[in-house]
Amino acid sequence: MASSASSHGSINAADHSPPPPPTASAPVQAVENNLLTPVALSSVSLHGAKNTRRSLLDHVFKPLVRESASADTTFGDVLARLSIANQKLARYDIFKEDSIRVFISEALEQPQPGLHLDCTNLDVSISVKEKSRLVLSAGTDFGNAEGSAYTNAVIRNILGGAETLSVNASTGTRTRSAYNAVFSTPVNGNPDLRLGLEGLRSSTQKPWASHEEQLTGGNLRLAYLADNGDSHALAYSGVWRQLTNLAATSSPTVRADAGDSLKSSIAHTFTRDRRDRAGNPMLSQNGWLLRTVSELAGWGPLRGDVAFCKSEVEVSGAVPVLNSIRGGLPSGISVGGGLRMGVLYPLPTGYSLTGPAQPSRINDRFQLGGPTDVRGFKQCGLGPHDGTDAVGGDVYAAGSVNMLLPLPRAGPESPLRIQLFTNGGRLVALKNKGKAGEGGPTAALDSRAVVNGISSAVCELADGLPSLAAGVGLVYAHPVARFELNFSLPLVQRRGEEARKGLQVGVGINFL
């Protein structure tokens, strides 16, 4: 008994999966033999957290010592609780990932009065190394259909409570300039519940609608990561949008929306990600993803210049097939699909639900098309077009079916795949049926017209075939981003929609 406790068990808390190597089997054996031994926790000490406030760490260790004080605590319980505490420590993102080490030893000092004398008293020491508090980085980024260069400064653990301040400046092919600063802090010491405050200013070119959008604003965001991997984010944002720098050929629709507007909105994002990302995070061939985004802008106390309710759902998934040919190992072949839908419902400003509502503006409407969503169409090539400008729509649905095949030589382990796909979508705008050549851009719709307009727009989604494209291509799943080179042909389209025949390059993180 004494011998087993005095032998120092070392648990690497950061990764919990790998079994210890065979050479370490003797202590492991000792640990396993004593899982049911009654023990008492005499002290927990944390070494190396010199910039971390005790009030934060209390949230982790106070429950640990309180729960381990009861008489029926076994060694196994302590180990389990230590593991939970260490995972929590790791999720604060202020300690180096592989630096968290736990040492358990028998208490040397006299047990405190009142402690159980009939069981082994343990001292636990945890050693951590704090991450560098100031990190400066610069590099290049690939977003959806855009490349950019950035500089970023992160100050971690800024007040000793796992608070993070991140300041970012970037410029890119489409984003002329963007600056933002985010301060985020765990709420109540919980690393899975973070509150963030962000200020941002950016200026982005929108060549598909020949203008530039400048944003200035901020948001307050509460993000929660549930134990089962679901994530919720609730954000309030207030953004001053300015549509400016119109091209000489900008259409009247874009000209009518040029100028300033304030969007004041509350948005909720829910993500349930059940994709298997163990192999390659950019190439999941098993599992599914559900994401919903709901946004309420301008209604009631939110005020602002635009009022609407916007809702989007995205479902995607993949099933591996023919795993039997490699004896249960992944064959690298999968069939996948995705579906995205969204509705923008104009609301009256103020508290009324039946008052007249302003139709949506171009910077609030959905855009569809491009190498990362409906392939085979140009960026924002689907939906209503005024002249050459994609002016967006209020209701959309898009879907895709694809099959991934490993390359003959490279095999299923490589990040390369051949892709066969067909995808399509519909993007429809809310029409103002009542207007007959008069009214101008500021004519409001009454609530009946909005209901009729939205329902007829939804019906129109199913009116005729959706705009469709099919093709074949090569996928390269780099850990940072996914690259696609596709050869595609449009099968069905609307007049004015901009299809892309032949090769198309797609770089991005989130593909349909």
Add this chain to the structure above:
Amino acid sequence: MSTTNASTSTSTSTNTATAPRSSKPASASASSPYSWRQAMPVPRLLQQLFDLVPLATYSANTLPARSPSTTPDQLPTLYVFASDEDARFGAPSFNPSCLKWQTYLKLAGVRFHITPSTNHASPSGALPFLLPARSSPTDSPAPIPSNKLQHYAFAQGPAPPPELTSLRLEAYQALLDLPVRNAWLQSLYLEPAHAALLDELYVAPASSSGWIRASLRAQLRRAAEAEILRTSSSATAAVVDVDAVYAAALEAFEALAGLLAESETGWFFGAAQPTLFDASVFAYTHLMLRYLGPGEENGSAQAAEAPFVPARLGVVVGCAGAGELERHRERMLKRVWGEPLVDADGVRRSIE
């Protein structure tokens, strides 16, 4: 809209789909990753394949509700600063530059709609500009900036006003560009007494949000002050010499009244018809008399006896040349906006 009348593909429709969008802004095509393809010849087999698709082409999507519809009477649209209601009736704009060209086009007999807009909508960064009528819903005609509007009026207007070629006109034009304009900027943008008016005309239409309005107001003020400093002789001064600005305007209006008194026709430079110069003068005198006139507390009858406040530019205009400019403004109003204003629904209203 009916999408049921699907038409099978034709080669012409596919060609339009593959054609590069030459009308896009230059920056967009330069950054496009696809531009290399246009240089490469497409093999014949591939071309045949391309010609096959799309297999079906439906009719175009209809435009969103906020899109300005193609006007039934096919008239060009002049984008100006104006309230929604003024735009509906075609009433005078409250911006001197917009009003000048609105007046001139009306003098030339051009028929057009006006639509309220902001500087952001303009290709040159300043209003007004004219968008010619569209021939089809997908056609986007090139806008005509204000410096080409005179040419447009000559080409399109049934009765373009005579063009004056006097070099002396250039000197008098400078009066409008410099002292009169600076006094307008100073009085409307920088005088605290006119803050509410500035808000009503330029700030409030942009956004309902208080902090955007405050920011825009500050931007407008700073721009107005910089503009006065830039154009006046005191380029190195850090603050505007307000008294000098108003004194210069007073002199300028006297000079304009003197010039007008020389003419026997009632229009500047003895022209038989009002010209662009009349429109330019009218744009300022009308707006100053309408918006910056004597305050409500002392009616126009006692304007002469009321204490002289230089910021009340309407009073300055009214006094200039013993009412010479005010009478000119009345003549212009009668000539250009003589008939009652009527909107598309046949509702009538007065000009003020």
Add this chain to the structure above:
Amino acid sequence: MLELHVWGPAFGLASIDAECLATIAYFAQTKPSADYQLIQSSPSAVPTHHLPALHDTATDIWITSYASITGYLSSRSSPSTSSSTSRSHRADATAYTAFLTAHAAPLLALSLYVSSANWASATRPAYSAILPLPLPWTEPPAMRAAMAARTAHLGLSSLDTDAEAADKADAGWVQVPAGLRRAVHPRPGVAASLTPEQAACIKLEGLAADVLDVLAEVEWDVPGQQTLALRCLAFAYLALMLVPLVPRPWLREAMTSGRYGGLVDFVQGARREWFVEGALPWMEPKASRDVVIRFAHGLAQDIPIVGAEWRRWWAQRRRLGLRTAADAEAEESMTAEQRAAENDKRQKTSVRSRNSDLIQGAGLALLAAVNAGMLFYKSANGEFFYRGSSPFGELVQTWRPPPPALAGFGAVGAMFSGMVMSEVD
């Protein structure tokens, strides 16, 4: 005594600045040289922040800008000269004055200030000669920036090649052998070998013609035809276009091309007749102590964000104490009681505004200090400062379990519990 503060002489003319030159010309013809003094100055030296500035020492009135000064002088002198001109002449004078300010001034600014070659070899040296050290480092660049802003609407900033030259210097750190250079830059077109002035030649000629055509139509030589104030102003602008010997003399060439012989004759005649050698009553510039302060203010204006605000604040503050002609007039027309009340009110308001001004100034100074401080930390030891501050945690942090509830041991336990608790915490 009238003190006239003006920019100093340059290019063989009485002043480098058009309005100052016009004012000097006006004084030279209307006042005997014993009645006034010319003081060589710069905007930062006068409380009006702008030259020309007239200081009437008898009444302590400051008047700035050409139009105000001539207006003030003609209102003081006998009314015969001003009323002799007809209404139409006065209207013309107002119009042409506005025209000169609106169009001749930007044209002159293009030639003397925006054009890099002319600025570097003629205008800047001329400023250096008339400003006491160290002011040539701060004031001429500010002057040039102001002049460039005046010409911004003409779209000819290409004449300012300083930025371009810097680019070339950057590109030059890799030495390309002459043989390869042709391959790198295949055919240096005609455009590359042109000076910016040549490239913009047609536009510049057009601009010059637009201005000079209008001016050439006026008869300047006949004294009774135009008001004196207008003639002086026209002379000043035309002289500064014609006289300076600059390396890119497009404006001078435009004037002397033959079409504007009348204007050239007018300038040369006026120089001969109006300015007698040594007749201008220049004061010996006093060795003033405030040069250092002026220089510091010049530097402060170059601080990125605060500078412009600082400039405004300083200018406004210095203007507060000024007595203007309007003030003097108002005082004259007031009765004694009114005057007393007015004085009282003025004192109160000025104290109040001075107070608010002081607060504003203090705020600005604080902002500047913070700015400077941030720069210092960033450049020197900001990070070390942050790291050096006392840590939030400790090297070893220990948690112990709370003692088990002693209540379980009965009354004795309950008696102990208070003691133990206090020990542990």
